[in-house]
Amino acid sequence: MSPLRRFLRTPEAVAGAILLGALAAMALSASLLFPGDPQAIAGPALLPPFQDWSLPLGTDRLGRDVLAELFHGARTSLAVGLAAAAAALAIGAVVGTLAGFADGLVDEVLMRVTDAFQTVPSFLLALAFVSVVGPSLGIVVIAIALGTWTGPARVARAEVLSIRERDYVANARAIGMHPLEIAFREVLPNALPPVLAMSSVIVAAAILTEAALSFLGLGDPNRVTWGGMIAEGRTVLRTAPFLSIVPGIALVLTVLGVYLAGEGIVETTAVKRGLS
Amino acid sequence: MSLLAVSNLTKNYRRTGKPVAAVDDVSFTIEPGETLALAGPSGSGKSTIARLVLRLIEPDAGRIEFEGSDFLVLRGAALRARRARLQMVFQDPLAAFNPRATVARVLDDPLRIHGIASRAERPRRIAALLERVGLAADLAPRAIHEISGGQRQRVAIARAIATKPSLIVLDEAVSALDVSVRGQILDLLLDLQRQDKIAYLFISHDLGVVRAVAHRVILLNAGRIAESGDARAVIDAPRSAIGRALVAAAPKLNRAKT
Ligand SMILES: Nc1ncnc2c1ncn2[C@@H]1O[C@H](COP(=O)(O)OP(=O)(O)O)[C@@H](O)[C@H]1O
Numbered sequence: 001m002s003p004l005r006r007f008l009r010t011p012e013a014v015a016g017a018i019l020l021g022a023l024a025a026m027a028l029s030a031s032l033l034f035p036g037d038p039q040a041i042a043g044p045a046l047l048p049p050f051q052d053w054s055l056p057l058g059t060d061r062l063g064r065d066v067l068a069e070l071f072h073g074a075r076t077s078l079a080v081g082l083a084a085a086a087a088a089l090a091i092g093a094v095v096g097t098l099a100g101f102a103d104g105l106v107d108e109v110l111m112r113v114t115d116a117f118q119t120v121p122s123f124l125l126a127l128a129f130v131s132v133v134g135p136s137l138g139i140v141v142i143a144i145a146l147g148t149w150t151g152p153a154r155v156a157r158a159e160v161l162s163i164r165e166r167d168y169v170a171n172a173r174a175i176g177m178h179p180l181e182i183a184f185r186e187v188l189p190n191a192l193p194p195v196l197a198m199s200s201v202i203v204a205a206a207i208l209t210e211a212a213l214s215f216l217g218l219g220d221p222n223r224v225t226w227g228g229m230i231a232e233g234r235t236v237l238r239t240a241p242f243l244s245i246v247p248g249i250a251l252v253l254t255v256l257g258v259y260l261a262g263e264g265i266v267e268t269t270a271v272k273r274g275l276s
Numbered sequence: 277m278s279l280l281a282v283s284n285l286t287k288n289y290r291r292t293g294k295p296v297a298a299v300d301d302v303s304f305t306i307e308p309g310e311t312l313a314l315a316g317p318s319g320s321g322k323s324t325i326a327r328l329v330l331r332l333i334e335p336d337a338g339r340i341e342f343e344g345s346d347f348l349v350l351r352g353a354a355l356r357a358r359r360a361r362l363q364m365v366f367q368d369p370l371a372a373f374n375p376r377a378t379v380a381r382v383l384d385d386p387l388r389i390h391g392i393a394s395r396a397e398r399p400r401r402i403a404a405l406l407e408r409v410g411l412a413a414d415l416a417p418r419a420i421h422e423i424s425g426g427q428r429q430r431v432a433i434a435r436a437i438a439t440k441p442s443l444i445v446l447d448e449a450v451s452a453l454d455v456s457v458r459g460q461i462l463d464l465l466l467d468l469q470r471q472d473k474i475a476y477l478f479i480s481h482d483l484g485v486v487r488a489v490a491h492r493v494i495l496l497n498a499g500r501i502a503e504s505g506d507a508r509a510v511i512d513a514p515r516s517a518i519g520r521a522l523v524a525a526a527p528k529l530n531r532a533k534t
């Protein structure tokens with residue numbers, strides 16, 4: 001059975017893929033369906049959902065269109081989640097490969113640095129970094145990546161330690177290949193699968209961290225974020241709970257979707273590798 | 277002057293505390309164009325000697341002189357450049373190549389690394405190498421895992437001769453192949469030796485093969501040289517205990533003699 005077909009036969013994986021597809025569709029269509037500034041005032045303040053069909057999810061404390069904010073927030077969540085996870089995986093893969101491939105001092109130093117980053121809770125690290133450097137989308141991405149690259153680095157290192165004993169690495173040395181070329185061209189690509197298998201967890205964590213930072217007011221102030229919407233809604237939680245609940249549900253479904261789809265991909269490809 | 281002169285080579289491994297002498301005070305020479313076989317039971321140190329000679333691992337003691345100069349002092353770029361002259365073919369040709377590699381890439385590497393041919397010239401050189409080892413040039417774009425074991429070992433040999441080495445270390449290079457394919461690969465190796473004067477350090481546990489291809493043989497036992505000399509003389513009348521045991525354990529050899 002092909003991995004795709006096996007994926008499609010796993011209900012959790014399909015549910016995850018549908019959720020992710022919806023999120024991606026929201027992110028991609030945000031500026032088509034809701035052109036203009038989503039933070040502009042669109043109607044009366046605190047309009048409840050399902051009252052006015054031109055503003056289906058109602059408006060917030062300042063009269064902004066909640067649905068438009070939700071769509072534009074999907075964009076931020078997805079962009080930050082993917083960019084931070086990509087950065088964390090890239091840093092982790094490179095550091096782990098260098099540490100695993102170079103023995104002795106280089107390995108020692110790199111793993112000590114990894115330890116140091118790992119002992120600081122990643123959210124505190126992100127919080128401290130954004131507080132010092134200032135909130136913008138790029139900084140938030142870097143802040144999240146700083147706290148999450150250590151896991152991929154450890155996995156990459158362990159994989160590289162086993163791969164570097166293989167004959168083809170000895171063969172590459174025997175033909176006189178430069179150690180850096182061996183590390184990044186021969187070893188790294190073969191060490192990637194278990195590292196990439198971590199992406200779903202990392203993307204999900206990155207989306208949550210971004211939301212948490214925005215909730216604390218440390219997100220990019222020029223962009224709508226779900227975390228920011230939840231924080232906004234909190235001030236009127238008793239009178240208009242939907243303002244916090246709607247982005248909260250979006251966040252939960254997104255993280256769930258990323259996780260389920262990611263696990264589905266890992267499961268179906270792992271089974272394939274186990275059989276071959 | 278010998279092509280390769282190994283003296284008092286020693287390598288210890290520490291296995292759960294107590295050291296194991298994988299190679300113990302081994303000395304030998306190889307002349308240009310000669311085939312020296314290393315034979316011995318499993319674990320006798322054959323592969324360790326191969327890896328030491330190739331500087332894939334470092335010895336605890338001993339000297340290696342290659343093409344008249346001290347091979348063990350070389351480091352970094354100087355060592356990498358020198359590696360062009362000393363190549364290796366592994367036992368399992370599938371494990372010996374990056375699982376993502378294509379035939380072309382495997383042959384492109386040595387040509388590129390040692391500046392043997394310009395980028396534009398390399399496809400032609402790769403085709404010539406393939407032809408040299410009896411393969412069709414249109415095999416180049418194929419993935420390594422798609423071709424047969426015999427073809428793969430031919431590609432390994434093509435890669436080894438790409439840099440025009442004076443010595444090739446063959447560690448059980450034909451042991452994993454079918455009998456019919458094995459004969460073809462041995463013929464190819466003998467042809468290349470005749471044409472290019474390449475010397476072989478030929479590692480095998482199969483004394484029948486050793487007798488057929490080697491000029492001289494060294495019998496190893498537990499990391500030490502038990503016996504050495506002319507390949508046919510040693511195998512036809514072994515003097516050491518391990519030599520007699522190895523000959524007795526090679527049924528085809530006995531049948532051929534009687
Ligand atoms: N990397 C290693 N670590 C520990 N012991 C090793 C290692 N490589 C080889 N040995 C030991 O060295 C001895 C010689 O091994 P090897 O050279 O592979 O023998 P052969 O190729 O003749 O079968 C064996 O006892 C083996 O267990």
Ligand SMILES: [Mg+2]
Pocket residue numbers: 322323324
């Ligand atoms: Mg061996």
